[in-house]
Amino acid sequence: MWTHKSRLSWAALLLVSLVTRGQLTEKPPVHGNHWMAVTGKPLAAEAGAQIFQKGGNAIDAACAMLGAVCTMWDVLCWGGETQALIYNPKTGKVIAIDALGFAPTGATPAFFKSKGYNFPPEYGPLAAVTPGTPGGLCYMLAEYGTMSLKEVLAPAMEMAKGYAIEAQTANSFEAQKRRLKEWPYSKALFLTHPGEARETPEAGEVFVQKDLLETLTRMVEAEQDALKHKKTRKEAIYAAYDRFYKGDIAREFVRGCQEQGGLITLEDMAAWKPMEEEPLHVNYRGVEVYKLQQWTQGPAMLQALNILENFDLKGMGYNSSRYIHTVCQAMNLAFADRDFYYGDPYFSTGQPMKGLLSKEYAKERAKLINFDHVAADIQPGDPYPFEGRVNPFTDLLKERATFGKPSMRGGSGASGAMNETAMVDEELYHDRLWRGTTSIEAADKDGWVISVTPSGGWTPACIAGHTGVGMSQRMQSFVLDSIIDPFNVVAPHKRPRVTLTPSLALRDGKPYLCFSVQGGDTQDQNLLQFFLDMAEFGMTVQEATEAPNINSDQLWLSLGGERLEDRRPRPGHILLGNVTPPYVRKELRQMGYIPTYGDRTSGPINAIFLDAKHGTIWGGSSNNGEDYGIGW
Structure with a gap:
């Protein structure tokens, strides 16, 4: 007899096998062996x-x-x-x-x-x-x-x-x-x-x-x-x-x-x-993943990868409830740190990036994931001891725990909607969460990427x-108050912490992937899942650009809204693809998630895969926008 657990694993493995056997995509991959150009508009x-x-x-x-x-x-x-x-x-x-x-x-x-x-x-x-x-x-x-x-x-x-x-x-x-x-x-x-x-x-x-x-x-x-x-x-x-x-x-x-x-x-x-x-980077199961420094949100993806390296993601099954929950909680933990510790390193030094990107710190953060329930009150961690320093913001973090915590309807946890965010129009909120940009990827036969x-x-x-x-x-x-992020308070000639986040990955010291996406605060959420789709589940670059993702709202918005309630985190709120099976939806709701569903679960992801085996270049471009690639 099939158990519930075995049914989940069987369904997940079936989906992965369909993908890895070359399941049709809406757009074809672009192949070349001389050069590749991918960006947001055909012209x-x-x-x-x-x-x-x-x-x-x-x-x-x-x-x-x-x-x-x-x-x-x-x-x-x-x-x-x-x-x-x-x-x-x-x-x-x-x-x-x-x-x-x-x-x-x-x-x-x-x-x-x-x-x-x-x-x-x-x-x-x-x-x-x-x-x-x-x-x-x-x-x-x-x-x-x-x-x-x-x-x-x-x-x-x-x-x-x-x-x-x-x-x-x-x-x-x-x-x-x-x-x-x-x-x-x-x-x-x-x-x-x-x-x-x-x-x-x-x-x-x-x-x-x-x-x-x-x-x-x-x-x-x-x-x-x-x-x-x-x-x-x-x-x-x-x-x-x-x-x-x-x-x-x-x-x-x-x-x-x-x-x-x-x-x-x-x-x-x-x-x-x-x-x-110098970019920041971490090694994820043998792949070196590079991001810009902490004036962007890019290191949040690196932190999430460090956390996720502690789990058997492939064994959980692609987009099973356990997999979705684990990825979502890892992202929420990383974004809680982003929201407090990131900022312009040229203006206000001392951001604890060594601690934040350490494998030891990631193991401690990974222990906070409760596999039975969504964590509704994730706060920034304390990375300072992991680089031999004392956290100078202990008192501010205590104050922030109350300041940044929205009140809930329906008791504690993520089982109810937030009073503050109930006043924020859903369509407007998600426009701010996803507020776009474009992306540009290029590679040539001489190795420039x-x-x-x-x-x-x-x-x-x-x-x-x-x-x-x-x-x-x-x-x-920018923010105007240290209680939200002491490193990102506006000042003349200071750079704001941005959502913009190009990505490069090397395998065996050679270019493996370059990838980026539009979509405000969701960028590193979607790029994380794109990378895992390829590195863990063996998708092609085009399949990974089109694969359904999840988006978490449990972060401080970086764009839009001039009131605190416009930008507060929304614990438990998650966007899922319409293709999510009913039993996965049910299990996530039982964990405390408040899901919405859509055909579009990421901005247009653009990517180039450097095929070391054949010495060729693959271009991938999501089916979510007008993005386009040309290769030769």
């Missing part, structure tokens, strides 16, 4: 392909795709931020690029509290940190590319002259037009048919950005002028960089920002610079003067 992937076909390397192609997606407003623009991981085959090392803007002069907790905010605002000029993407693109191209700025920006400049806009972006303009009308330069750009029933471009209409084209032209002019004066390729690219951050482009950007009430100064623009740094998760300046963006450049909205990821 942008074509921009990368054009650069590869002209002899560029993966960094050149990624920069071209970055310029294209910014010009196409693929949930970001040129005034946003860029962060990347690069595998350099010449050194055999992974390097990290931090091109996140910092808070401007005058951005203090007192300033925002005086305006009635509990968090910096979501939109408008006061939401802006300094632009990071132009500087990040120039830095990556100069240091690791082979081509000129003129060459890699050619597709973006052609688009700025006018391209046939796709429905998704055009409809986002229309949906946000009320807010866009608040800012004169945004109104002039996006409302191409003022006074008509539809005031923004239609799908298929040619969308023209004259001011942006002029900005990009000025950058290229600076580069070409430097080359005429016998400067090197690298020096010429940095001449373009200087014109954006210190020259006439900077002056117009600052003028337009301040005219509309923003804080960014010329001194802020000149003082900011991209940073190259790059993963990028750029973002910022999404619609509705406030355009800075006649630059055509939208301002970032990343200020909202």
Whole structure:
């Protein structure tokens, strides 16, 4: 007779066997043995392909795709931020690029509290940190590319002259037009048919950005002028960089920002610079997984992997209730630490990252997982002893345990809904949880591999003067009170802790995977499961991008909402795929989960698998969006 446990294991093994035998996916994998380009829009992937076909390397192609997606407003623009991981085959090392803007002069907790905010605002000029993407693109191209700025920006400049806009972006303009009308330069750009029933471009209409084209032209002019004066390729690219951050482009950007009430100064623009740094990494069952430092949420995935390494995940069965519960609780434990200990390491040092990423600390956190019930009150741990230090925040953590704990209906635990979050519209909450960006993955036959998760300046963006450049909205990821996160309190020239999180993995010292996803606070949740789908359950890269995931709401939101109740954790709340079997749903509810269901359980995951056995490259791109890959 089948027992309940054996029935679960049999069903899970059947699902895995179907997957590993090559179950059909909605989109095919892309195969190549020369190069691969994957990103958020088909036209942008074509921009990368054009650069590869002209002899560029993966960094050149990624920069071209970055310029294209910014010009196409693929949930970001040129005034946003860029962060990347690069595998350099010449050194055999992974390097990290931090091109996140910092808070401007005058951005203090007192300033925002005086305006009635509990968090910096979501939109408008006061939401802006300094632009990071132009500087990040120039830095990556100069240091690791082979081509000129003129060459890699050619597709973006052609688009700025006018391209046939796709429905998704055009409809986002229309949906946000009320807010866009608040800012004169945004109104002039996006409302191409003022006074008509539809005031923004239609799908298929040619969308023209004259001011942006002029900005990009000025950058290229600076580069070409430097080359005429016998400067090197690298020096010429940095001449373009200087014109954006210190020259006439900077002056117009600052003028337009301040005219509309923003804080960014010329001194802020000149003082900011991209940073190259050592990434963080852990070894998971023989695979080295790399993430950016603690100015992102990336280390949370590394912490979760360390916790999960203590369990036989494959033996639990793919997406069984026990597997889902274990992964969810590991993520919740990691995110509780993220919410309190992560922040800009260049501004406020002392984050306990060595302790947080230690295997010993992970074992202690793993002991907190109760396999009978969801833990509704997960608090940050104490990683300091695991690096030989005393926690300086003991009193603050005691106070925070009450401050950060939502009241519940239906008694203790996660069996009831939260009073505070009951006041937050569900659709709006999940828009904030999932708030998007795009991703860029590229690899070539010479071994260069790059993963990028750029973002910022999404619609509705406030355009800075006649630059055509939208301002970032990343200020909202700061907090105003130490009790939430003492390392992430806003201050001038400090970088906010962001959700943006590219990923690279090496096996036997060689590139194995590069992957990233859009989706706000869910990014490292979905990337964790994508990685486990391949590393534990043997899925192909395309199968793993399309596989159903879970999303936990048990974290402080990083984006959206200016009230505490907008962002508080929601213990036990979980998103499951519609394909979840009835008996798994029942078992999770018995554990105390409060599930919702959907067809879409992750943002579009983009990934490249480096097939060491055959010496080829696989591209995977989720079926959840317009993301697209091209290989050769």
